[in-house]
Amino acid sequence: MIFKIIKEETKTRARxxxxxxxxxxxxxxxxxxxxxxxxxxxxxxxMLKEIGTQIILANTYHLYLxxxxxxxxxxxxxxxxCGWDGPILTDSGxxxxxxxxxxxxxxxxxxxxxxxxxxxxxxxxxxxxxxQEELGSDIMMVLDICPAGTASYMHVADAVEITxxxxxRCASYKKSNNLLFGIIQGGIYEDLRLRSAKEITGIDxxxxxxxxxxxxxxxxxxxxxxxxTSGLMPQNKPRYLMGVGKPSDIVESVAxxxxxxxxxxxxxxxxxxxxxxxGGAISIKNARFTENFNPIETGCNCxxxxxxxxxxxNHLYHTHELLYYTLATIHNxxxxxxxxxxxxxxxKENRFSEFRxxxxxxxxxxxxxxxxxxx
Amino acid sequence: MIFKIIKEETKTRARxxxxxxxxxxxxxxxxxxxxxxxxxxxxxxxMLKEIGTQIILANTYHLYLxxxxxxxxxxxxxxxxCGWDGPILTDSGxxxxxxxxxxxxxxxxxxxxxxxxxxxxxxxxxxxxxxQEELGSDIMMVLDICPAGTASYMHVADAVEITxxxxxRCASYKKSNNLLFGIIQGGIYEDLRLRSAKEITGIDxxxxxxxxxxxxxxxxxxxxxxxxTSGLMPQNKPRYLMGVGKPSDIVESVAxxxxxxxxxxxxxxxxxxxxxxxGGAISIKNARFTENFNPIETGCNCxxxxxxxxxxxNHLYHTHELLYYTLATIHNxxxxxxxxxxxxxxxKENRFSEFRxxxxxxxxxxxxxxxxxxx
Numbered sequence: 001m002i003f004k005i006i007k008e009e010t011k012t013r014a015r016x017x018x019x020x021x022x023x024x025x026x027x028x029x030x031x032x033x034x035x036x037x038x039x040x041x042x043x044x045x046x047m048l049k050e051i052g053t054q055i056i057l058a059n060t061y062h063l064y065l066x067x068x069x070x071x072x073x074x075x076x077x078x079x080x081x082c083g084w085d086g087p088i089l090t091d092s093g094x095x096x097x098x099x100x101x102x103x104x105x106x107x108x109x110x111x112x113x114x115x116x117x118x119x120x121x122x123x124x125x126x127x128x129x130x131x132q133e134e135l136g137s138d139i140m141m142v143l144d145i146c147p148a149g150t151a152s153y154m155h156v157a158d159a160v161e162i163t164x165x166x167x168x169r170c171a172s173y174k175k176s177n178n179l180l181f182g183i184i185q186g187g188i189y190e191d192l193r194l195r196s197a198k199e200i201t202g203i204d205x206x207x208x209x210x211x212x213x214x215x216x217x218x219x220x221x222x223x224x225x226x227x228x229t230s231g232l233m234p235q236n237k238p239r240y241l242m243g244v245g246k247p248s249d250i251v252e253s254v255a256x257x258x259x260x261x262x263x264x265x266x267x268x269x270x271x272x273x274x275x276x277x278x279g280g281a282i283s284i285k286n287a288r289f290t291e292n293f294n295p296i297e298t299g300c301n302c303x304x305x306x307x308x309x310x311x312x313x314n315h316l317y318h319t320h321e322l323l324y325y326t327l328a329t330i331h332n333x334x335x336x337x338x339x340x341x342x343x344x345x346x347x348k349e350n351r352f353s354e355f356r357x358x359x360x361x362x363x364x365x366x367x368x369x370x371x372x373x374x375x
Numbered sequence: 376m377i378f379k380i381i382k383e384e385t386k387t388r389a390r391x392x393x394x395x396x397x398x399x400x401x402x403x404x405x406x407x408x409x410x411x412x413x414x415x416x417x418x419x420x421x422m423l424k425e426i427g428t429q430i431i432l433a434n435t436y437h438l439y440l441x442x443x444x445x446x447x448x449x450x451x452x453x454x455x456x457c458g459w460d461g462p463i464l465t466d467s468g469x470x471x472x473x474x475x476x477x478x479x480x481x482x483x484x485x486x487x488x489x490x491x492x493x494x495x496x497x498x499x500x501x502x503x504x505x506x507q508e509e510l511g512s513d514i515m516m517v518l519d520i521c522p523a524g525t526a527s528y529m530h531v532a533d534a535v536e537i538t539x540x541x542x543x544r545c546a547s548y549k550k551s552n553n554l555l556f557g558i559i560q561g562g563i564y565e566d567l568r569l570r571s572a573k574e575i576t577g578i579d580x581x582x583x584x585x586x587x588x589x590x591x592x593x594x595x596x597x598x599x600x601x602x603x604t605s606g607l608m609p610q611n612k613p614r615y616l617m618g619v620g621k622p623s624d625i626v627e628s629v630a631x632x633x634x635x636x637x638x639x640x641x642x643x644x645x646x647x648x649x650x651x652x653x654g655g656a657i658s659i660k661n662a663r664f665t666e667n668f669n670p671i672e673t674g675c676n677c678x679x680x681x682x683x684x685x686x687x688x689n690h691l692y693h694t695h696e697l698l699y700y701t702l703a704t705i706h707n708x709x710x711x712x713x714x715x716x717x718x719x720x721x722x723k724e725n726r727f728s729e730f731r732x733x734x735x736x737x738x739x740x741x742x743x744x745x746x747x748x749x750x
Contacts (some may be wrong), residue, residue: 037690037691037694037696038687038690039691039696039698041696041697041698042697042698042701043698044678044698044701044702045682046678046682062694066690066693066694067665067686067689067690067693071665071666071686071690074666074668075668075684075686075687076668081684081686081687081690082687083682083683083687290442290446291446291449293449293450293451303419303421307420307421307458308458309450309456311442311446311450311456312413312450312456312457312458314442315412315413315441315442315446315456316412316414318441318442319412319437319441321412321414321416322416322417322697322700322701323414323416323417323418323419325697326417326419326697326701327419
């Protein structure tokens with residue numbers, strides 16, 4: 001068994017489920033911290049366990065280049081290499097490859113430069129699966145083509161066509177019992193999303209993702225396409241919205257039946273000084289925190305909030321101390337996991353709609369704007 | 376009671392003792408990790424506890440400038456501020472202040488620039504104690520004058536004279552029941568060391584430190600003066616060799632009866648890629664570690680060695696991942712604490728001389744050179 005639905009809320013499409021992998025189960029909806037280079041930046045696997053992380057994401061593009069999937073295979077796979085024994089999802093590298101301007105795509109594959117040294121690499125859909133199998137990830141993603149949110153209809157139509165061809169090649173190349181998820185593209189065009197969803201869900205993948213959102217399209221398009229596309233996805237398989245995102249976007253997407261999320265935002269913003277609270281985000285740089293001896297969020301049970309004050313974090317930030325990154329990352333990830341756990345509980349108790357209301361009330365702002373506050 | 380000797384080895388001056396402070400006891404000989412800005416760089420207090428750290432050092436000079444001792448006092452003291460509930464020793468700032476070229480010294484005090492913004496500050500011996508009392512440290516250090524290891528006799532003689540005057544002012548200003556240690560100066564000149572030792576040990580301090588070593592003098596002078604000065608220090612009070620140091624220097628100094636040490640080397644060198652092992656230091660940058668799936672040191676019980684390989688550390692180092700700093704620091708500090716614990720056990724079992732032999736044999740190199748190997 002790969003997927004079991006525990007509860008579907010009646011007033012929205014929100015649902016609570018379990019995903020089964022070789023390295024353990026994942027209660028959904030869940031947020032996956034991003035560990036691009038086989039580490040969630042600045043935190044140890046032990047800290048992730050303590051925060052309640054169930055699954056992390058690593059990136060095929062980066063690991064293929066450094067240290068190379070051969071090294072990781074020799075190490076006994078990604079889990080042994082990075083010391084994380086829970087589930088790992090590996091992104092195929094599609095997003096990274098196609099966000100590089102000098103990438104050249106043919107039907108055969110993609111020619112792309114290394115971000116490390118500019119050297120050229122050619123990768124096919126089969127290569128992508130082979131690399132992910134060498135990494136030994138629990139959930140592999142197909143190699144897809146991810147156009148920018150502002151791409152033309154013709155450009156996106158071409159991307160959809162190749163994405164389907166590549167998806168089929170990925171599915172037939174797969175040799176392991178790792179899970180493999182297909183990716184639905186189609187940009188901001190509903191007919192292309194419909195076509196992509198039909199073609200991709202017609203292949204026997206273990207789960208399905210929405211790609212090509214949060215890549216530069218406007219907020220209204222994001223909501224329209226996320227909502228439309230999620231409605232086209234099978235009910236009995238995991239649904240993953242790639243690269244999303246902001247807490248308010250995640251709450252809306254859970255309402256539309258999405259199960260899995262990933263985004264660099266909580267970790268990256270932590271390092272940049274932005275800390276998440278139920279009342280909105282705060283900037284730790286601000287002088288008003290110099291003598292504030294409260295934790296980031298009263299009642300938060302993370303190691304940071306239980307032991308350190310805003311004043312201390314402000315000091316660490318301004319003195320460029322490495323401990324700042326660790327503590328801030330712990331808190332922002334705890335915020336995300338607590339949010340997801342609250343949603344899971346609300347769904348189980350059939351009060352997700354009420355939770356959604358209270359989420360917006362507690363932030364007391366337009367949900368699309370809350371993470372601009374206090375910065 | 377401030378100090379209790381547990382055991383004195385018979386063949387050397389090495390001794391095992393306990394120092395009692397408001398925040399707990401310290402088994403000596405012990406190494407104090409340096410937490411200059413109220414954090415041991417890149418590690419949490421919980422990690423320090425796990426490594427076995429008994430006492431950390433913080434720096435009055437830095438904390439006076441940022442965030443200011445007033446802020447830390449309002450926070451409830453340094454322990455609450457930084458989340459470390461064990462003993463803390465605060466350096467007076469003497470070493471930092473006198474290593475800045477533009478510092479101007481009068482008998483009244485020192486005029487020195489901020490490393491953060493160049494602003495001018497004037498500090499007296501009384502200020503230094505007042506600031507350390509605001510910080511609430513367990514062991515305070517007197518404000519002293521620390522000339523470079525290459526300073527002339529006349530220059531060092533002047534420094535000794537003012538250091539004694541300031542030591543008396545520090546002792547009479549002290550209002551708290553924090554411990555206060557005097558500092559013996561005198562550079563590489565035995566008669567000045569003798570004079571300083573007589574004058575400083577004539578004041579009723581809770582312990583005594585050797586300052587002005589490892590500040591540019593040659594290795595022979597270091598050993599000669601360390602050995603000579605430690606012989607001038609009271610037997611019944613803690614002896615602290617400031618800013619030292621290399622494992623081999625620590626082993627030699629323990630043999631001469633030193634109880635406490637501090638140095639940025641294990642933490643700073645960890646960040647620069649140098650990892651300590653019983654066979655000498657290694658540079659994690661080296662390509663030979665790319666596919667080495669052993670821990671830094673087999674048998675080491677630190678979180679890093681129990682969970683991660685040289686290959687992974689090499690990857691983290693070369694990809695500039697923040698987790699590298701944390702893991703490398705954990706290991707190097709564990710190495711130091713394990714070394715100190717081995718010495719304490721050897722002293723208790725009256726086999727310190729044998730330990731000292733085996734220490735040099737295991738490194739299989741000139742003890743003064745071992746930490747240049749593999750770099």
